[in-house]
Amino acid sequence: MAVRPINLFLVLQGVFALIASILLIVWPGHSAVVFSYLVGTWLLVDAVLALVASVRRKSGLALGHALLSGLLGILILAAPTALLGFLVVVMSVVAVLFGTGVILVSVLMRSLGVRSWWLGLVLGIAAVIAGFVMPIFPADTITVGMYLAAFLLGVYGVFSLMLARRITTTFRAFRTQDGRAGGWNGRGEGPQVIEGEIVDDD
Numbered sequence: 001m002a003v004r005p006i007n008l009f010l011v012l013q014g015v016f017a018l019i020a021s022i023l024l025i026v027w028p029g030h031s032a033v034v035f036s037y038l039v040g041t042w043l044l045v046d047a048v049l050a051l052v053a054s055v056r057r058k059s060g061l062a063l064g065h066a067l068l069s070g071l072l073g074i075l076i077l078a079a080p081t082a083l084l085g086f087l088v089v090v091m092s093v094v095a096v097l098f099g100t101g102v103i104l105v106s107v108l109m110r111s112l113g114v115r116s117w118w119l120g121l122v123l124g125i126a127a128v129i130a131g132f133v134m135p136i137f138p139a140d141t142i143t144v145g146m147y148l149a150a151f152l153l154g155v156y157g158v159f160s161l162m163l164a165r166r167i168t169t170t171f172r173a174f175r176t177q178d179g180r181a182g183g184w185n186g187r188g189e190g191p192q193v194i195e196g197e198i199v200d201d202d
Contacts, residue, residue: 007164009049014160016042017153024150032142035149036080043073088141092134099127 020038027034047070054062076083106120134141 007168009053010160010164010167012045012049014157014164016045017157017160021150021154021157024146024153032084032146033080035146036076036083039083040073040076040080043069043076047073084142085138087145088134088138091141091145092131095127095131095134097131099124099129099131102127 020035020042023038024035047066047068050062050066050069053059054066102120102124104124106117106124109117109120
């Protein structure tokens, strides 16, 4: 079982995500372009790791992953401001869609007789308004997006490190249990077999 490459991939991803999260929290307003470079660099590192995994496992899926990550990383590093504009558009669209969904759910809750339906309506309207305001104030939107990205990167980094630790612990426990069940001594040697003859006195 190729556990070490998987753990190395997860640990590197987790550490890089935590570093990026800290940088975005410390310099939220001045790290917009830096964020683009971090994402581009991250994608290139991810492409290299995926390429190594594809060679070791001979996986076409991992190779496709490497090519896609590498291409996106190069494009972002070549035009970092384009990522920021794309981030504003994505946040705006997500806010409008989220607000619309909340409004529809609140209307449904009203038809079911839920008294607090108006809270969802207010939240949905506020989200829709925010979605339309975001493109008007892109700098403030990017700052908010930096904090959001920092939070998500921090969660992803912690999750990756915890998953790597969990995989290592599970693999060690499985290997120990398998060795005991089979009578193996951990050096690839199985239980000793005593050979002999059965002598019939009759």
